[in-house]
Amino acid sequence: MSINVSNAVSWARDIAPSHYMLEIESFSSLTKMLTENGTQFFKSKIFEASGYKWTFSLYPNGDGDGKGHISVSLCIEDTDALPLSWEIYTDLKFLIFDHKRDKYSIFQGGVVNRFHRLKPECGIAKLVPRDVFDDATNGYLVTNKCVFGVEVLVLDSKFTRECLSPAVKVDKTFTWKVLEYSKLNSQARYSDKFTAGSLIWKLRLDPLGDSKSYGENLAVYLMLDPQNICSRMLVYFMLRIRNQKSGKHKEMQLCRCFAPGPLGWGSSVFMSLTELRDSSKGFLVNDCIIIEALINNVATVTS
Template identity: 35%
Template sequence: MGLRFTNSTSDVFKARKTPPAHYLLKIQSFSSLSRSSLEKYSSDKFDVGDYKWRLTIYPSGNKDRGGQDHISTFLTLVNTSSLPVGWELHAVFNFFVYDQLRDKYFSLTDNQLRRFHTMKTEWGEAKFVELQVFNDSSNGYLINDACVFGVEVFVLKQTRKAEWLSALEKPNTGCYTWPIKSFSSLTLDRYDSEGFVIGGYIWRIRIYPRGIGDGKGNSVSAFLSLDESSLPLDTRLVVRFTIRVLDQNEPKADSFEVTRDNHFGASCLAWGVQMFMPLAKLNDPKQPYLVEDNCVVEADVTLFGTVSTAS
């Protein structure tokens, strides 16, 4: 007969030859332990993943958690007072019992992934193995009144990051208009407008008159940039913006524009389009965008909210 696990989710078990990697608890005179007034036995502390743990066995079951007629096993994180405020960790663990006749270690099929924190430092299996099965020496778990339990613990490295989106009840919007004179005389690779404030942050329109990247030599590249000095630490802005070149004959009728939705933050302070407006289109005298070598670039900015991040 094989070991029968009767936890609430599965009766499936698995066997292997390899002992548990992290801790073994060998018990002599198990019957004496189970008859004693000692409700549970906790092992010595052992180290895994820079943390200290104990394996706890309830020889007659943890009745407070419904473990009557079973052996209960629990894993406890100890010495937590030395951990930083607000600590938490996730660990995958599995309990084992040794079949001494067949030289195999049995455990539940599914490893346990649990979150340990200040309010929850112990997890386990109230119904790890039935006492009736365990006490039957033909099953190999209790031989000459001796038995062996074990546990493996794998602490997951904390790489998760979190973010908090604070959406504005009413988005902040604004518009800035930038007249550019003598466009053909612009000799620098990049030009920035004066700073303008929308939503409490400082913005600038940025253009590359002869383009950059895919737009180099064939287009005007245009971007909206955020002044980092106005941005709080670990904060991103949720923004929709439109950059346009105005039709100087009918500014409200036929502008050339693009619209983008982006997050502005320390890792990316400028967003835009490398191939914003073809130079051929801008320089075409039949088009209303460059008049007497002057053009007008405009930016609409809508701030929808802020995102703060933390590890």
């Protein structure tokens, strides 16, 4: 059976293989026996790893396009109990013991291996060139002895799924006039509710800043009202404090995911209180500030 052709990447570690190890006391004897019997590979007994049954195959003279290399593969066994459309994704590690350095060299094909009914076997055709493997100075084959191993990590496919719908253009602006600003204390203030993109929103103002910037900055946030049925929304929006004397408004554009609840998106340092209170700047006029929220686009995120 053919196996994947891949240039394996490798590194070394002290720990032995977790799932299967093959100790060969005479590699030349194994190679001769396979050749004389017209067999390309040695196949292991069935072993269990990550909840499934497997066999390991070693091709001393290579398999397919891996001619002139050591080839290895892993085959899933006893699949009759699995659904007809079964698929198993794995992270495979093949190992060779380095006698010279007393470490295990680890080889991976650099891809996630997908096992299924039509492809029950995966591996690396060009694990190590035979001339490199046969050279005792490299530590893989010493006094005709070598050790191979394999580890199988099955990747859990029980992932969390979200679906992002196409964005809907809204272009809705809500204006909130906050009167008698100088009389406000540190308590958060909320605007009236407003509708944009079939959703209910409100603004939050911390007149003297929140806990991160208390006494130094004005904090402004856009919030999705808990009345909304949707779980999450991706929103492109702008928050603005209008300059009532010129067009040089204080603005912030954001693209964030909202969920109904007490949290919103904005900034705890939207504007310094020093700048706000400076009458020459034009943001605080007749003890009134004007806050606006422009909701540009909205996309639904469903699970």
